[in-house]
Amino acid sequence: MKKLMMALAMFGGVLFSTQAQNNDKAPVKKIEVTGTAEEEVLPDKIFVSVTLREYFKDKDNKNRVDILVLEQQLQKAVAEAGLSKEALTVGGINGYREWWGKKKPTNFLESKTYTLALANLSKIDAILNRVDEKGIFSTNIERFEYSKIEELKKQVKIKALQNAKEKANYLLAGIGEQLGEALEIYEIDNGYYPQPVYAAMKREMAMAADAAPMQESTVDVQKIKVRFDMKAVFKIK
Template structure:
């Protein structure tokens, strides 16, 4: 009988403790915020390639190596820092030509160039083509002030989250208190270009050629914040 009474006492005590904890728990609200900063890029990563095809593997590789050597010498010649260009892929493949019923070899090398001055893009690309580049695989725009814009985006994300919390709290007749938990949900990827409308001027034969529409890139930050409700 005493054991039964003890069990009942423990159960009642536990239940009472849970009720007190629940009553003392601070009301909370959790919201998400997003901040975006749109900026014009001032740098770019340009992926170029050299490719040669032939019947003899050694000759194809030798020809491709000679072209790559000319490309690297050109980059050195325009005073591009050695850390601003890097070989990405080197391939030598044997392919079968079903029409000619024979094998051929394809040698290729891909180089990524980090261009810190976009005004040099057109002249550099012409020089690279003259040096033997026969494959331009893409351009990825960047900004030299990424850390600054990421910081600004985070501030905007927090401000949006706080505004959301205020809207909900106001509708409930309550006020937003201090932040309890802050979670950064920003994905680590480089901002991609978003093209903006370009203004077309009348053709001017004396104006420098422009073949690069830089558009804008968007730096984004995402945050989740839990606030107390008062």
């Protein structure tokens, strides 16, 4: 029993001595900085919404322009622009009845909403100019996309981390210190992707749809901006 108590006492003394040595160890000098990077790219996928609606050529509800006629005009315009059939899809079908004064509605007019997938907006004006102007109810940009967005996010994060290291380097150089290895790295995910501007598309309709030349727009779309902050802790040598 006496030997056991002596052994425990010796073990406790070694443990206390080790802890004391650890407590006496000098703290690691370190610097914590945040790096920032951002990139802007043009979207390579643009989705445009086009709504066609039936209408009457005459005021007395005669000579209705059928939705299929308008649809065929749009399909033909898309093909003439060099786009595939898959670029145009139906997104919704609606209908309504017109009321004339106190009379009950008798005429049902149909409307269809299409989604047109484009690589850019260079051909959109020429496509819409080929469709009956009165049959186009509305157009707007649904959304922008960039097919390599994940790769872009990786590149921006790396640049943000490099920016953090560069910042730590010149800060330490200003006080005569040297940068050591990275101790900790934190990802601050604040990437953002602005929504498209839902502004009305201006179109020149001076010429008849079947005679309008296939002119291309030279106006670029809104760019997609990606930004990230990376926090890093470095050892000071």
